[in-house]
Amino acid sequence: TPVHYRSSVTLYVGATLVDGPQDPAYATLVRSEILPSVAALGRSASVLAQVSDSTGLSASPDAVTVDVRGETDLFVLSVTADTPAHAAVLAGALGQAVAQRAEYLYPRTDEPLLTVVTAGATGAGEQVRALARATSAALGAVTGAALAAVAAGLAELARPRVRGRRDVALETSAPVLCLPAARVAGAPRPARSGVPERTEQCTRLRWMLRAGDADGPPRRIAVTGPASAPAVMTLTRELAAGAPRGDDVEPVYVPDVQRIATAGPVDGILLVADARNTTRRELQATVEAVESIDVPVVAAVVDGLLPSRAGWRAWLRAGAHGDARWSAETRGRDADLRTTDGRPGTTTRVTAALALAALGFTRPLPLGLSAGLMVAVALLPVWLPSVRRARGARTLFALAGLSLASGALLAWFSAADHGFTRHDAIRTAVLVATAVCGVGLVLWARSVLRLPVIGISFGLGALLSGFATLAGSQNPWKFELSFPVAVIVLSIVAARRRTALTIAALAALGVIDVLHDYRSALGFCGLAALLVLWQARPSGGMPRAPRWVGIPVVAGVVFAGYSLLTHLLVSGVLGSQLQQRTVAQIADSGSLLLSGRPEWTATWALMGHQPLGYGLGVVPTAADVAIARQGLALTHVPTVDGYLEHYMLNGGFELHSIVADLWVSLGPLGIVLGLAMGALVVHGLGIRLGARRASALVCFLVPLGLWNLAFGPLPSDVSALTLGLGLVLATRTPAPPRVAERTRTPEEAPGNPRQPLVVGG
Numbered sequence: 001t002p003v004h005y006r007s008s009v010t011l012y013v014g015a016t017l018v019d020g021p022q023d024p025a026y027a028t029l030v031r032s033e034i035l036p037s038v039a040a041l042g043r044s045a046s047v048l049a050q051v052s053d054s055t056g057l058s059a060s061p062d063a064v065t066v067d068v069r070g071e072t073d074l075f076v077l078s079v080t081a082d083t084p085a086h087a088a089v090l091a092g093a094l095g096q097a098v099a100q101r102a103e104y105l106y107p108r109t110d111e112p113l114l115t116v117v118t119a120g121a122t123g124a125g126e127q128v129r130a131l132a133r134a135t136s137a138a139l140g141a142v143t144g145a146a147l148a149a150v151a152a153g154l155a156e157l158a159r160p161r162v163r164g165r166r167d168v169a170l171e172t173s174a175p176v177l178c179l180p181a182a183r184v185a186g187a188p189r190p191a192r193s194g195v196p197e198r199t200e201q202c203t204r205l206r207w208m209l210r211a212g213d214a215d216g217p218p219r220r221i222a223v224t225g226p227a228s229a230p231a232v233m234t235l236t237r238e239l240a241a242g243a244p245r246g247d248d249v250e251p252v253y254v255p256d257v258q259r260i261a262t263a264g265p266v267d268g269i270l271l272v273a274d275a276r277n278t279t280r281r282e283l284q285a286t287v288e289a290v291e292s293i294d295v296p297v298v299a300a301v302v303d304g305l306l307p308s309r310a311g312w313r314a315w316l317r318a319g320a321h322g323d324a325r326w327s328a329e330t331r332g333r334d335a336d337l338r339t340t341d342g343r344p345g346t347t348t349r350v351t352a353a354l355a356l357a358a359l360g361f362t363r364p365l366p367l368g369l370s371a372g373l374m375v376a377v378a379l380l381p382v383w384l385p386s387v388r389r390a391r392g393a394r395t396l397f398a399l400a401g402l403s404l405a406s407g408a409l410l411a412w413f414s415a416a417d418h419g420f421t422r423h424d425a426i427r428t429a430v431l432v433a434t435a436v437c438g439v440g441l442v443l444w445a446r447s448v449l450r451l452p453v454i455g456i457s458f459g460l461g462a463l464l465s466g467f468a469t470l471a472g473s474q475n476p477w478k479f480e481l482s483f484p485v486a487v488i489v490l491s492i493v494a495a496r497r498r499t500a501l502t503i504a505a506l507a508a509l510g511v512i513d514v515l516h517d518y519r520s521a522l523g524f525c526g527l528a529a530l531l532v533l534w535q536a537r538p539s540g541g542m543p544r545a546p547r548w549v550g551i552p553v554v555a556g557v558v559f560a561g562y563s564l565l566t567h568l569l570v571s572g573v574l575g576s577q578l579q580q581r582t583v584a585q586i587a588d589s590g591s592l593l594l595s596g597r598p599e600w601t602a603t604w605a606l607m608g609h610q611p612l613g614y615g616l617g618v619v620p621t622a623a624d625v626a627i628a629r630q631g632l633a634l635t636h637v638p639t640v641d642g643y644l645e646h647y648m649l650n651g652g653f654e655l656h657s658i659v660a661d662l663w664v665s666l667g668p669l670g671i672v673l674g675l676a677m678g679a680l681v682v683h684g685l686g687i688r689l690g691a692r693r694a695s696a697l698v699c700f701l702v703p704l705g706l707w708n709l710a711f712g713p714l715p716s717d718v719s720a721l722t723l724g725l726g727l728v729l730a731t732r733t734p735a736p737p738r739v740a741e742r743t744r745t746p747e748e749a750p751g752n753p754r755q756p757l758v759v760g761g
Helices: 027-043 045-055 084-105 129-158 165-169 195-209 229-241 280-291 312-321 326-330 346-360 371-378 380-389 393-414 422-446 451-468 476-496 499-515 519-535 547-571 576-589 592-596 599-609 622-635 640-648 658-666 668-690 696-711 714-728
Strands: 005-015 064-068 074-081 114-118 176-180 219-224 249-253 268-274 297-305
Touching: 005 027, 005 084, 027 045, 027 064, 027 074, 027 084, 027 114, 027 640, 045 084, 074 084, 084 114, 129 371, 129 380, 165 176, 165 280, 165 297, 176 195, 195 229, 195 268, 195 297, 219 229, 229 249, 229 268, 229 297, 268 280, 346 371, 346 422, 346 451, 346 714, 371 380, 371 422, 380 393, 380 422, 393 422, 393 658, 393 668, 422 451, 422 658, 422 714, 451 476, 451 714, 476 499, 476 519, 476 696, 476 714, 499 519, 499 696, 519 668, 519 696, 599 622, 599 640, 599 658, 622 640, 658 668, 658 696, 658 714, 668 696, 668 714, 696 714
Parallel strands: 176 297, 219 249, 219 268, 268 297
Antiparallel strands: 005 074, 005 114, 064 074
């Protein structure tokens, strides 16, 4: 990693005077609203261009970081450069440019409305190479391990191996026995190499092969298997060498099933499958070849399993190769990590819970990665079958892949007249990939965890992510805590399944939201309560409603809820402060939605100028800013110009809408992807409402996800849509495993209660 140096400058922001109710420099709002906007100037394209012109040094948004100090009127700008001198010069020039631009954006006839001054000298360049090198090494190791695990998992999906006796028992009715490997690489000493366990199992196998009169001729058993000559030869030698004198079993080594006829007359076949390299297709083909021969299969063996006490080196080798363990077979666990009663094993449930917590942790990692995507990629072979069984999930994944390809092409086309930021491009692509892969992860978690556990695990991860950014937040409850707390609380009440308790929990959450100036969350809690009550209505002997009836119910409830909430806000029932803000917003633009979320006017203007979108990581130009400003002028919001410069088009496109953000980065296919998400989540909720199976958590997440599609920024609000989609998508029941056709003995005839014998350790 090349050597870099970082220099910082601290700025103070204050109000010089207060000049009326519409003045953007309210003295009480400087810290909560004006200060973050001024701090965001440090990464704006126009300010960085001014710094580059004045210093002759290159300044990019990736080299600048902004740190707003909580509970103060200070913020810190840090600049990274190749030399200490360059870093100090850029930091000083950046501080002066931000102060000048802030006074220019908030003018008055005789003096500026804001005071922005440097609080202290510019810091000297500090070397940052060691941290970057350590971070890169750690990320490289983790990424390499994750890619290796994914490659191994995909190879296993393409050529699934025989994992244990269950796979063999599905193909043959003969008794099945498991054997630990004869030689274990990496075992510390022969006493722990699994030989005693194998000797005991071989003794059981010889007992199984004995039959008939002991005074008669020895019973010749052909030992063969699918493409596993070493294992077959080793087992044949062990059976012959360990047989007592006068044993009535004569093992005959046959490397290929087709050669059984040339081995002479045999009384039975011992089928050997090596768990280290035998695939299920090879086993199935071998069983079909054996069934064409008029010789019965007297027993089957799964060889090559890892012994229970093999040593840590042997365990590492087996883990790298994906070998199965003999100890798991002796305890009766199947290859799908489920216990004997069909429930998922403890390891599977813990893994699913931790994966959901990582998915809920939305804090960005270095290089634009996310914890949810890394976990989803590592567990790709586990949750991919769940995507195949979910209705609409494959379409969602196909649209996501095509949209990302479209975004890359659009960025290439836009490179002629626009700048490009690699970090923003990677970040947006990671967000889209995390969303769709997270849906698959939740679908798989539904098969191993109950709904309350899914919600609590996801909510705890989101809560931890919120705590990580709590210090510098303007409204901690609204921006960091409200969503995870709501998910956890509604997951807990979902376990009790009591309507009164659910309504009380939603009412409590709504009251807290109102007290913390979170009007939209109050609406989501109200809609969820109405949907829960609608499902709890008495049937009255009426026939069951169609599944699609929930869709118009949701639309009607949304419209009624919006009208009721607007009336309550305007009438002052929810407080005088909210009443004044609501009345002022409606007076400015004529609509609460248009004034509260004016970004769509700028989005429509940009769509008319560039219908195909811009592409991943594209930086807006001055012309784009002018077009967006013309669109925002329709809202008549006094501070909208500063909002545009400092947030929406500040070194990148942030249109405060998932659909709009997808369009600007991925083009028209991004809009199709967003609409597909909305259609799937509405369809899934409608089915559950028709069957009266929609929990309060689902009733809360679906309206929240739809709102975020229209009015929520992609980086912070896509996680709610991901969880909602994963919980409401309908899944098909998997088909039962195929059992090969074979000749049945009289004991196995239909109606006979006797089952095929499976012998364990």
